[in-house]
Amino acid sequence: MPSRSDQTRQRVVEAAIGLLTRGGRDAVTTRAVAEAAGLQPPAIYRLFGDKDGLLDAVAEHGFTAFLASKRIDPDPPDPIADLRAGWDVAIEFGLANPALYTLMYAEPTRAESAAFRTGMGVLMGRIRRLAAGGWLRVDEELAAQIIHATARGAVLTWLSLPEERRDPALLTTLRESMVAAVTVDQPAVRGSGPAGAARALRAALPEQTLLSEAEQRLLTEWLGRLATDD
Template sequence: MPRGTKDDGRELIRRRVVEAAADLLAREGRDAVTTRAVAAAAGLQPPAIYRHFADMDALLEAVAEHGYATFLAAKRVDPDPPDPIEDLRAGWDLAVEFGLANPALYVLMYGEPRRGTTSAAFQAGMEILLGRIRRLAAGGWLRVDERLAAALIHATARGAVLTWLSLPADQRDPALLTAMRESMVTAVTNERPAVQDAGPAGAARALRAALPEQTTLSGAEQHLLGEWLDRLAADG
Protein backbone atom coordinates (compact mmCIF):
# COMPACT_ATOMS: atom_id res chain seq x y z
CA MET A 1 0.00 0.00 0.00
CA PRO A 2 1.43 3.43 -0.92
CA ARG A 3 2.48 5.43 2.14
CA GLY A 4 0.18 8.33 1.28
CA THR A 5 -2.84 6.05 1.21
CA LYS A 6 -1.95 4.54 4.60
CA ASP A 7 -1.41 7.97 6.15
CA ASP A 8 -4.67 9.25 4.68
CA GLY A 9 -6.49 6.29 6.18
CA ARG A 10 -4.99 6.95 9.61
CA GLU A 11 -5.97 10.60 9.40
CA LEU A 12 -9.55 9.71 8.47
CA ILE A 13 -9.82 7.36 11.46
CA ARG A 14 -8.26 9.96 13.75
CA ARG A 15 -10.75 12.57 12.56
CA ARG A 16 -13.61 10.13 13.07
CA VAL A 17 -12.51 9.53 16.66
CA VAL A 18 -12.21 13.26 17.38
CA GLU A 19 -15.63 13.98 15.89
CA ALA A 20 -17.18 11.11 17.86
CA ALA A 21 -15.63 12.42 21.07
CA ALA A 22 -16.78 15.98 20.30
CA ASP A 23 -20.32 14.75 19.67
CA LEU A 24 -20.37 12.80 22.95
CA LEU A 25 -19.05 15.85 24.77
CA ALA A 26 -21.77 18.07 23.32
CA ARG A 27 -24.62 15.63 24.00
CA GLU A 28 -23.67 14.09 27.32
CA GLY A 29 -20.85 16.11 28.89
CA ARG A 30 -17.22 15.45 29.64
CA ASP A 31 -17.79 12.44 31.89
CA ALA A 32 -19.36 10.62 28.95
CA VAL A 33 -16.16 10.84 26.90
CA THR A 34 -14.64 7.48 27.83
CA THR A 35 -12.48 5.20 25.72
CA ARG A 36 -15.26 2.63 25.40
CA ALA A 37 -17.96 5.20 24.50
CA VAL A 38 -15.79 7.00 21.95
CA ALA A 39 -14.73 3.73 20.34
CA ALA A 40 -18.34 2.58 20.06
CA ALA A 41 -19.43 5.92 18.56
CA ALA A 42 -16.56 5.81 16.06
CA GLY A 43 -17.20 2.17 15.15
CA LEU A 44 -13.86 0.94 16.50
CA GLN A 45 -12.56 -1.42 19.15
CA PRO A 46 -11.34 0.44 22.30
CA PRO A 47 -7.64 -0.47 21.83
CA ALA A 48 -7.73 1.22 18.42
CA ILE A 49 -8.11 4.62 20.13
CA TYR A 50 -4.60 4.30 21.57
CA ARG A 51 -3.06 3.71 18.15
CA HIS A 52 -3.98 7.34 17.39
CA PHE A 53 -3.82 9.03 20.82
CA ALA A 54 -1.37 8.43 23.64
CA ASP A 55 -4.07 8.71 26.29
CA MET A 56 -7.43 10.36 26.99
CA ASP A 57 -5.78 13.72 27.68
CA ALA A 58 -4.30 13.69 24.18
CA LEU A 59 -7.72 12.92 22.73
CA LEU A 60 -9.29 15.80 24.69
CA GLU A 61 -6.54 18.12 23.43
CA ALA A 62 -7.47 17.10 19.88
CA VAL A 63 -11.15 17.78 20.62
CA ALA A 64 -10.22 21.23 21.95
CA GLU A 65 -8.19 21.87 18.78
CA HIS A 66 -11.25 20.83 16.77
CA GLY A 67 -13.23 23.40 18.76
CA TYR A 68 -10.72 26.19 18.06
CA ALA A 69 -10.84 25.37 14.35
CA THR A 70 -14.66 25.39 14.36
CA PHE A 71 -14.71 28.75 16.13
CA LEU A 72 -12.08 30.16 13.76
CA ALA A 73 -14.22 29.17 10.76
CA ALA A 74 -17.15 31.13 12.23
CA LYS A 75 -15.19 34.37 12.61
CA ARG A 76 -15.93 37.19 10.20
CA VAL A 77 -13.07 39.50 9.31
CA ASP A 78 -13.59 42.97 7.87
CA PRO A 79 -10.17 44.48 7.08
CA ASP A 80 -11.66 47.99 6.98
CA PRO A 81 -14.76 48.16 9.22
CA PRO A 82 -16.75 51.41 9.06
CA ASP A 83 -16.88 51.51 12.86
CA PRO A 84 -13.96 49.73 14.58
CA ILE A 85 -15.61 49.87 18.01
CA GLU A 86 -18.76 48.18 16.69
CA ASP A 87 -16.48 45.65 15.02
CA LEU A 88 -14.91 45.01 18.44
CA ARG A 89 -18.36 44.51 19.97
CA ALA A 90 -19.37 42.13 17.18
CA GLY A 91 -16.23 40.03 17.65
CA TRP A 92 -16.79 39.85 21.41
CA ASP A 93 -20.44 38.89 20.92
CA LEU A 94 -19.46 36.14 18.48
CA ALA A 95 -17.02 34.65 21.00
CA VAL A 96 -19.64 34.68 23.75
CA GLU A 97 -22.35 33.25 21.50
CA PHE A 98 -20.04 30.38 20.54
CA GLY A 99 -19.47 29.61 24.20
CA LEU A 100 -23.16 29.66 25.06
CA ALA A 101 -24.01 27.44 22.09
CA ASN A 102 -21.24 24.91 22.91
CA PRO A 103 -20.97 24.91 26.71
CA ALA A 104 -19.15 21.62 27.31
CA LEU A 105 -16.76 22.21 24.43
CA TYR A 106 -16.09 25.79 25.58
CA VAL A 107 -15.27 24.65 29.12
CA LEU A 108 -12.86 22.11 27.68
CA MET A 109 -11.25 24.79 25.47
CA TYR A 110 -11.06 27.62 27.98
CA GLY A 111 -11.65 26.20 31.46
CA GLU A 112 -7.97 25.44 31.98
CA PRO A 113 -5.60 28.45 31.80
CA ARG A 114 -2.88 26.98 29.57
CA ARG A 115 -5.01 24.88 27.22
CA GLY A 116 -4.91 25.96 23.61
CA THR A 117 -1.99 28.37 23.78
CA THR A 118 0.04 26.26 21.33
CA SER A 119 -2.91 25.48 19.05
CA ALA A 120 -2.51 26.77 15.49
CA ALA A 121 -6.24 27.59 15.27
CA PHE A 122 -6.17 29.37 18.64
CA GLN A 123 -3.20 31.46 17.51
CA ALA A 124 -4.92 32.28 14.21
CA GLY A 125 -7.97 33.46 16.16
CA MET A 126 -5.76 35.61 18.35
CA GLU A 127 -4.24 37.18 15.23
CA ILE A 128 -7.75 38.20 14.14
CA LEU A 129 -8.30 39.81 17.54
CA LEU A 130 -4.91 41.56 17.35
CA GLY A 131 -5.87 42.89 13.92
CA ARG A 132 -9.01 44.45 15.40
CA ILE A 133 -6.95 46.00 18.18
CA ARG A 134 -4.36 47.32 15.74
CA ARG A 135 -7.08 49.07 13.72
CA LEU A 136 -8.37 50.66 16.92
CA ALA A 137 -4.86 51.82 17.79
CA ALA A 138 -4.18 53.17 14.31
CA GLY A 139 -7.39 55.22 14.49
CA GLY A 140 -6.48 56.61 17.91
CA TRP A 141 -9.32 54.77 19.69
CA LEU A 142 -7.19 52.56 21.93
CA ARG A 143 -7.00 53.58 25.60
CA VAL A 144 -4.41 50.98 26.69
CA ASP A 145 -1.51 49.24 24.98
CA GLU A 146 -2.29 46.47 22.50
CA ARG A 147 -1.19 43.53 24.66
CA LEU A 148 -3.29 44.67 27.61
CA ALA A 149 -6.25 45.29 25.30
CA ALA A 150 -6.01 41.72 23.96
CA ALA A 151 -5.86 40.31 27.49
CA LEU A 152 -8.86 42.37 28.62
CA ILE A 153 -10.99 41.43 25.62
CA HIS A 154 -10.14 37.75 25.84
CA ALA A 155 -10.53 37.60 29.63
CA THR A 156 -13.91 39.36 29.70
CA ALA A 157 -15.36 37.13 26.99
CA ARG A 158 -14.09 33.99 28.71
CA GLY A 159 -15.27 35.22 32.11
CA ALA A 160 -18.69 36.14 30.76
CA VAL A 161 -19.28 32.67 29.30
CA LEU A 162 -17.94 30.71 32.27
CA THR A 163 -19.89 32.88 34.74
CA TRP A 164 -23.09 32.48 32.71
CA LEU A 165 -22.67 28.71 32.56
CA SER A 166 -22.08 28.55 36.32
CA LEU A 167 -25.42 30.24 37.10
CA PRO A 168 -28.73 28.42 37.55
CA ALA A 169 -30.86 28.79 34.43
CA ASP A 170 -33.37 31.05 36.17
CA GLN A 171 -30.61 33.50 37.16
CA ARG A 172 -29.10 33.96 33.70
CA ASP A 173 -29.84 37.59 32.87
CA PRO A 174 -28.70 38.81 29.40
CA ALA A 175 -27.98 42.18 31.00
CA LEU A 176 -24.91 40.54 32.60
CA LEU A 177 -23.39 39.88 29.17
CA THR A 178 -24.18 43.37 27.91
CA ALA A 179 -22.71 44.98 31.03
CA MET A 180 -19.51 42.94 30.78
CA ARG A 181 -19.11 43.77 27.10
CA GLU A 182 -19.63 47.49 27.66
CA SER A 183 -17.24 47.46 30.62
CA MET A 184 -14.65 45.94 28.31
CA VAL A 185 -15.30 48.58 25.63
CA THR A 186 -14.96 51.38 28.20
CA ALA A 187 -11.72 49.92 29.57
CA VAL A 188 -10.14 49.40 26.15
CA THR A 189 -11.30 52.34 24.02
CA ASN A 190 -11.65 56.10 24.14
CA GLU A 191 -14.93 57.89 23.55
CA ARG A 192 -13.18 59.89 20.84
CA PRO A 193 -10.01 59.19 18.87
CA ALA A 194 -7.15 60.15 21.17
CA VAL A 195 -5.11 61.49 18.27
CA GLN A 196 -7.41 64.53 18.31
CA ASP A 197 -6.31 65.33 21.87
CA ALA A 198 -3.34 67.49 22.84
CA GLY A 199 -1.49 64.75 24.74
CA PRO A 200 1.11 62.51 23.07
CA ALA A 201 -0.13 59.14 24.38
CA GLY A 202 -2.87 58.57 21.81
CA ALA A 203 -0.68 59.72 18.95
CA ALA A 204 2.09 57.42 20.19
CA ARG A 205 -0.28 54.44 20.22
CA ALA A 206 -1.51 55.27 16.72
CA LEU A 207 2.04 55.57 15.39
CA ARG A 208 3.09 52.39 17.24
CA ALA A 209 0.32 50.45 15.50
CA ALA A 210 1.37 51.74 12.06
CA LEU A 211 5.12 51.24 12.63
CA PRO A 212 5.39 47.64 11.28
CA GLU A 213 3.93 48.74 7.94
CA GLN A 214 6.61 51.31 7.11
CA THR A 215 9.86 50.47 5.33
CA THR A 216 11.90 53.67 5.73
CA LEU A 217 13.50 52.74 9.06
CA SER A 218 15.89 49.87 9.64
CA GLY A 219 14.95 47.05 11.99
CA ALA A 220 17.10 48.50 14.77
CA GLU A 221 15.59 51.96 14.26
CA GLN A 222 12.07 50.53 14.37
CA HIS A 223 12.90 48.71 17.60
CA LEU A 224 14.28 51.85 19.24
CA LEU A 225 11.38 54.03 18.09
CA GLY A 226 8.97 51.34 19.28
CA GLU A 227 10.49 51.50 22.78
CA TRP A 228 10.12 55.31 22.84
CA LEU A 229 6.52 55.14 21.65
CA ASP A 230 5.67 52.48 24.25
CA ARG A 231 7.01 54.79 26.98
CA LEU A 232 5.03 57.76 25.65
CA ALA A 233 1.86 55.65 25.40
CA ALA A 234 2.32 54.32 28.94
CA ASP A 235 2.56 57.85 30.33
CA GLY A 236 -0.98 58.54 29.05
Protein backbone atom coordinates (compact mmCIF):
# COMPACT_ATOMS: atom_id res chain seq x y z
CA MET A 1 0.00 0.00 0.00
CA PRO A 2 1.43 3.44 -0.91
CA SER A 3 2.62 5.53 2.01
CA ARG A 4 0.83 8.74 2.94
CA SER A 5 3.72 10.71 1.42
CA ASP A 6 3.40 8.78 -1.87
CA GLN A 7 -0.34 9.35 -1.91
CA THR A 8 0.19 13.07 -1.35
CA ARG A 9 2.79 13.21 -4.15
CA GLN A 10 0.36 11.48 -6.48
CA ARG A 11 -2.40 13.92 -5.56
CA VAL A 12 -0.11 16.87 -6.26
CA VAL A 13 1.01 15.43 -9.59
CA GLU A 14 -2.60 14.84 -10.64
CA ALA A 15 -3.50 18.39 -9.62
CA ALA A 16 -0.58 19.73 -11.67
CA ILE A 17 -1.66 17.69 -14.70
CA GLY A 18 -5.17 19.08 -14.40
CA LEU A 19 -3.86 22.65 -14.37
CA LEU A 20 -1.46 21.86 -17.23
CA THR A 21 -4.26 20.39 -19.34
CA ARG A 22 -6.62 23.29 -18.75
CA GLY A 23 -4.23 26.22 -18.81
CA GLY A 24 -0.86 25.15 -20.16
CA ARG A 25 2.50 25.24 -18.47
CA ASP A 26 2.09 28.81 -17.18
CA ALA A 27 -0.91 27.67 -15.15
CA VAL A 28 1.26 25.26 -13.15
CA THR A 29 2.43 27.51 -10.32
CA THR A 30 3.30 26.14 -6.91
CA ARG A 31 0.53 28.18 -5.34
CA ALA A 32 -2.11 27.01 -7.83
CA VAL A 33 -1.02 23.38 -7.56
CA ALA A 34 -1.02 23.50 -3.76
CA GLU A 35 -4.51 24.99 -3.75
CA ALA A 36 -5.80 22.38 -6.23
CA ALA A 37 -4.29 19.59 -4.13
CA GLY A 38 -5.63 20.98 -0.85
CA LEU A 39 -2.17 21.75 0.57
CA GLN A 40 -0.12 24.72 1.67
CA PRO A 41 2.57 25.89 -0.85
CA PRO A 42 5.51 24.88 1.41
CA ALA A 43 4.36 21.26 1.05
CA ILE A 44 5.23 21.38 -2.66
CA TYR A 45 8.82 22.30 -1.85
CA ARG A 46 9.09 19.59 0.79
CA LEU A 47 7.88 16.95 -1.66
CA PHE A 48 9.55 18.05 -4.91
CA GLY A 49 12.28 20.55 -3.98
CA ASP A 50 11.07 23.26 -6.35
CA LYS A 51 8.80 23.85 -9.32
CA ASP A 52 11.24 22.17 -11.71
CA GLY A 53 11.19 19.08 -9.51
CA LEU A 54 7.41 19.08 -9.67
CA LEU A 55 7.44 19.39 -13.47
CA ASP A 56 9.93 16.52 -13.67
CA ALA A 57 7.56 14.39 -11.59
CA VAL A 58 4.67 15.32 -13.90
CA ALA A 59 6.77 14.36 -16.94
CA GLU A 60 7.73 11.04 -15.31
CA HIS A 61 4.04 10.37 -14.71
CA GLY A 62 3.46 11.04 -18.41
CA PHE A 63 6.21 8.65 -19.50
CA THR A 64 4.79 5.98 -17.19
CA ALA A 65 1.30 6.44 -18.64
CA PHE A 66 2.73 6.31 -22.16
CA LEU A 67 4.60 3.11 -21.33
CA ALA A 68 1.37 1.56 -20.02
CA SER A 69 -0.34 2.37 -23.35
CA LYS A 70 2.22 0.41 -25.38
CA ARG A 71 1.09 -2.91 -26.80
CA ILE A 72 4.03 -5.30 -26.52
CA ASP A 73 4.15 -8.49 -28.58
CA PRO A 74 7.44 -10.36 -28.00
CA ASP A 75 6.98 -12.36 -31.22
CA PRO A 76 4.83 -10.41 -33.72
CA PRO A 77 3.88 -12.27 -36.92
CA ASP A 78 4.71 -9.16 -38.94
CA PRO A 79 7.49 -7.03 -37.41
CA ILE A 80 6.94 -4.14 -39.83
CA ALA A 81 3.22 -4.02 -39.00
CA ASP A 82 4.27 -4.09 -35.34
CA LEU A 83 6.57 -1.11 -36.00
CA ARG A 84 3.72 0.83 -37.59
CA ALA A 85 1.39 -0.02 -34.71
CA GLY A 86 3.94 1.13 -32.12
CA TRP A 87 4.46 4.42 -33.97
CA ASP A 88 0.69 4.95 -34.13
CA VAL A 89 0.38 4.38 -30.36
CA ALA A 90 2.96 7.12 -29.76
CA ILE A 91 1.04 9.51 -32.00
CA GLU A 92 -2.30 8.68 -30.38
CA PHE A 93 -0.90 9.32 -26.91
CA GLY A 94 0.60 12.66 -27.95
CA LEU A 95 -2.58 13.91 -29.62
CA ALA A 96 -4.72 12.78 -26.68
CA ASN A 97 -2.43 14.51 -24.14
CA PRO A 98 -1.04 17.58 -25.93
CA ALA A 99 0.02 19.68 -22.95
CA LEU A 100 1.50 16.72 -21.08
CA TYR A 101 3.30 15.43 -24.19
CA THR A 102 4.82 18.84 -24.87
CA LEU A 103 6.08 19.02 -21.29
CA MET A 104 7.51 15.49 -21.50
CA TYR A 105 9.66 16.36 -24.50
CA ALA A 106 10.44 19.99 -23.69
CA GLU A 107 13.70 19.22 -21.86
CA PRO A 108 16.41 16.91 -23.26
CA THR A 109 17.40 15.93 -19.71
CA ARG A 110 14.08 14.10 -19.34
CA ALA A 111 15.63 11.30 -21.41
CA GLU A 112 17.09 10.23 -18.05
CA SER A 113 13.59 9.33 -16.86
CA ALA A 114 13.35 5.70 -15.77
CA ALA A 115 10.05 5.23 -17.59
CA PHE A 116 11.46 6.90 -20.72
CA ARG A 117 14.41 4.50 -20.71
CA THR A 118 12.06 1.54 -20.27
CA GLY A 119 9.98 2.76 -23.20
CA MET A 120 13.10 3.09 -25.34
CA GLY A 121 13.91 -0.49 -24.34
CA VAL A 122 10.57 -1.57 -25.81
CA LEU A 123 11.40 0.30 -29.01
CA MET A 124 14.87 -1.28 -29.18
CA GLY A 125 13.22 -4.69 -28.83
CA ARG A 126 11.10 -3.97 -31.90
CA ILE A 127 14.16 -2.81 -33.79
CA ARG A 128 16.18 -5.86 -32.77
CA ARG A 129 13.47 -8.16 -34.10
CA LEU A 130 13.57 -6.28 -37.40
CA ALA A 131 17.35 -6.64 -37.51
CA ALA A 132 17.24 -10.33 -36.64
CA GLY A 133 14.80 -10.92 -39.49
CA GLY A 134 16.97 -9.02 -41.95
CA TRP A 135 14.43 -6.20 -42.35
CA LEU A 136 16.56 -3.35 -41.01
CA ARG A 137 18.03 -0.92 -43.53
CA VAL A 138 20.16 1.10 -41.08
CA ASP A 139 22.04 0.63 -37.83
CA GLU A 140 19.83 -0.13 -34.80
CA GLU A 141 20.73 3.08 -32.96
CA LEU A 142 20.04 5.22 -36.03
CA ALA A 143 16.75 3.40 -36.56
CA ALA A 144 15.72 4.24 -32.97
CA GLN A 145 16.59 7.90 -33.50
CA ILE A 146 14.61 8.07 -36.76
CA ILE A 147 11.55 6.38 -35.27
CA HIS A 148 11.60 8.53 -32.14
CA ALA A 149 12.28 11.78 -34.04
CA THR A 150 9.53 11.25 -36.60
CA ALA A 151 6.94 10.41 -33.95
CA ARG A 152 7.84 13.38 -31.76
CA GLY A 153 8.07 15.70 -34.75
CA ALA A 154 4.73 14.51 -36.08
CA VAL A 155 2.95 15.20 -32.79
CA LEU A 156 4.54 18.58 -32.15
CA THR A 157 3.99 19.72 -35.75
CA TRP A 158 0.35 18.63 -35.65
CA LEU A 159 -0.23 20.47 -32.37
CA SER A 160 1.39 23.63 -33.76
CA LEU A 161 -1.06 23.79 -36.68
CA PRO A 162 -4.46 25.52 -36.61
CA GLU A 163 -7.22 22.91 -36.55
CA GLU A 164 -8.35 23.73 -40.08
CA ARG A 165 -4.86 22.85 -41.40
CA ARG A 166 -4.51 19.52 -39.63
CA ASP A 167 -4.49 16.96 -42.44
CA PRO A 168 -4.34 13.28 -41.34
CA ALA A 169 -2.27 12.63 -44.47
CA LEU A 170 0.61 14.37 -42.68
CA LEU A 171 0.73 11.63 -40.04
CA THR A 172 0.34 8.79 -42.53
CA THR A 173 3.04 10.19 -44.82
CA LEU A 174 5.49 10.68 -41.96
CA ARG A 175 4.86 7.14 -40.71
CA GLU A 176 5.44 5.60 -44.12
CA SER A 177 8.53 7.74 -44.65
CA MET A 178 9.85 6.41 -41.35
CA VAL A 179 9.14 2.81 -42.38
CA ALA A 180 10.87 3.32 -45.73
CA ALA A 181 13.87 4.92 -44.03
CA VAL A 182 14.52 2.13 -41.54
CA THR A 183 13.33 -1.06 -43.27
CA VAL A 184 13.81 -2.86 -46.58
CA ASP A 185 11.10 -4.26 -48.86
CA GLN A 186 12.47 -7.80 -48.59
CA PRO A 187 14.58 -9.33 -45.79
CA ALA A 188 18.18 -8.49 -46.59
CA VAL A 189 19.45 -11.83 -45.31
CA ARG A 190 17.95 -13.46 -48.41
CA GLY A 191 20.18 -11.41 -50.65
CA SER A 192 23.79 -11.97 -51.61
CA GLY A 193 25.25 -8.90 -49.90
CA PRO A 194 26.89 -9.13 -46.47
CA ALA A 195 25.36 -6.02 -44.86
CA GLY A 196 21.91 -7.44 -44.12
CA ALA A 197 23.32 -10.73 -42.90
CA ALA A 198 25.76 -8.84 -40.66
CA ARG A 199 22.91 -6.79 -39.15
CA ALA A 200 20.88 -9.95 -38.56
CA LEU A 201 23.79 -11.81 -36.95
CA ARG A 202 24.73 -8.83 -34.79
CA ALA A 203 21.15 -8.59 -33.50
CA ALA A 204 21.25 -12.27 -32.52
CA LEU A 205 24.60 -12.08 -30.70
CA PRO A 206 23.16 -11.32 -27.22
CA GLU A 207 21.25 -14.63 -27.41
CA GLN A 208 24.36 -16.82 -27.87
CA THR A 209 26.59 -18.20 -25.10
CA LEU A 210 29.42 -19.88 -27.06
CA LEU A 211 31.66 -16.82 -27.41
CA SER A 212 33.59 -15.17 -24.60
CA GLU A 213 32.87 -11.54 -23.78
CA ALA A 214 36.06 -10.43 -25.56
CA GLU A 215 35.23 -12.53 -28.64
CA GLN A 216 31.71 -11.14 -28.74
CA ARG A 217 33.00 -7.55 -28.56
CA LEU A 218 35.42 -8.19 -31.42
CA LEU A 219 32.79 -9.89 -33.59
CA THR A 220 30.34 -7.07 -32.88
CA GLU A 221 32.94 -4.58 -34.12
CA TRP A 222 33.53 -6.57 -37.31
CA LEU A 223 29.83 -7.01 -37.98
CA GLY A 224 29.30 -3.28 -37.37
CA ARG A 225 31.71 -2.53 -40.21
CA LEU A 226 30.04 -5.00 -42.55
CA ALA A 227 26.56 -3.78 -41.65
CA THR A 228 27.29 -0.30 -43.00
CA ASP A 229 28.98 -1.51 -46.20
CA ASP A 230 25.96 -1.23 -48.53
